[in-house]
Amino acid sequence: MHKSKKKAVIEVKNLSFAYDKDLVLEDVNLEIFEKDFMVLIGPNGGGKSTLVKLILGINPLQKGSIAILDKSIRKSISQIGYVPQNTNINLNFPIKAIEVVMMGKNSQKNSLFGYKKEEILHAMQLLEKVGMKEFANTKIGLLSGGQRQRVMIARALYVDPKILLLDEPTSSIDADGQKQIYELLKELNKEITVIVISHDISILLEYASKVAHINKKLSFHDLSSIKNIETKSDHICEVELLQMLGKCKC
């Protein structure tokens, strides 16, 4: 029996999706393998968020299939750690970072008011992992954008997922913060699959192992070919890169 080296953790087949009659995704095929660092790019309205919602099971499937770790989509929600796009919600809300982390899992009942010791311990370990341990008891609204994003990553990791899915993780973070977030993701990628939805193409070459471009249709790129492109300067401009990824037929 032939065994492939890597296992597909997400397998999207012939997926199409339309809002009313507007086709947003057309015949999308995508395979994501274990420990990939996958970046999904594409223009606004190109269907990135729709694909995320389909993978998470927020939107119902219309046509095609999505297999996550070889199981049906409904059961697999807990296998994907999700970091939503907007993490600047409810900043006045009186809640500590560690409480946000423990929201990662719908608590089993009967833990009136408080949190169980093992939950607190687990959350603290995750906060340490993302470098936010000393802020565990800080109000979430008092953290910087980058710090808050780390807490949200810890929340996504709370279910011990095999896959981490981030929607525009650096959209509201300063340059230093962005770099740190990607370094953190690189570190996490040693153990789990990371999927990032992003406009932020400049970081691609440094961190991503695979890139897919979505604009209704999905085109897939092996990054090695991009890395080999000869440019007159050492620098590849973001615009050139975006155009190239959108146009090429590979």
Place this chain on the structure above:
Amino acid sequence: MLEALSYEFMQNDLIAGVLVSLVSGIIGSLIVANRMVFLAGGIAHAAYGGIGIAIFTGIPIFLGTSLFAVAAALFMAFITINQRENIDVFIGLTWAVGMAVGIILVDLTPGYNVDLLSYLFGSILAVNRDDLYFMGLLFVVILFVITFWYRDILAVSYDSEYAALSGINVKFFYTLILVLSALTVVIAIKVVGLILVIALLSIPVYIAQKLSSSLYSMMLISGIIASVFTLIGLLLSYSFNITSGASIILVSALSLMLFMLFTKLR
């Protein structure tokens, strides 16, 4: 002043004031956290329809108002969940239609010269034993609900999208919070009146929000702050013979201004 405390009606007023304040602190925290202040205002005003129905049909005021307010809350919950785009139109509509129904029914009630002002601005001096039982019961129910579902309510209030993803029934808790808000509005009408209730639900919460680092402590601190405002307001109301609701709200608003000034200067 102290001799006033020996009258039974005054004792009832103080007990009612504290009960309503504690409930307002808890539910007000949820209303502010879930950005439902305008929604709660709509329910409060719509509740006047219930007062009208109760007076017209002769059923107890508390019962009529509660039923009507809960119906308004369910309607609001349904609209918010299914028609997000037009939500403010429907809130405004419920707000005005509820009041219109109440006013017409009171007009149509033969020989009844209702003291409209007491429902609009509070009539705590008329609190009786039954009112106190109703307030106490609601307080216990709310404590029970909050204790039992604290983490679900916390998750829904902080980030409803993520709560839904992790399998929490967001619609149920959203509706539950609105129904509890409706019942809170009903008991608060006795103390501050339906026009002023929204201030009691939001001013103490605004102050508490700055002072607390968890939802639980925000509820507790709001409840205590609201109680202090209510007690001071009631004593002023008694001493100067002014309307209780208005004096409570002015005490709250002045304290809020001082608080903001203090935090700015610090």
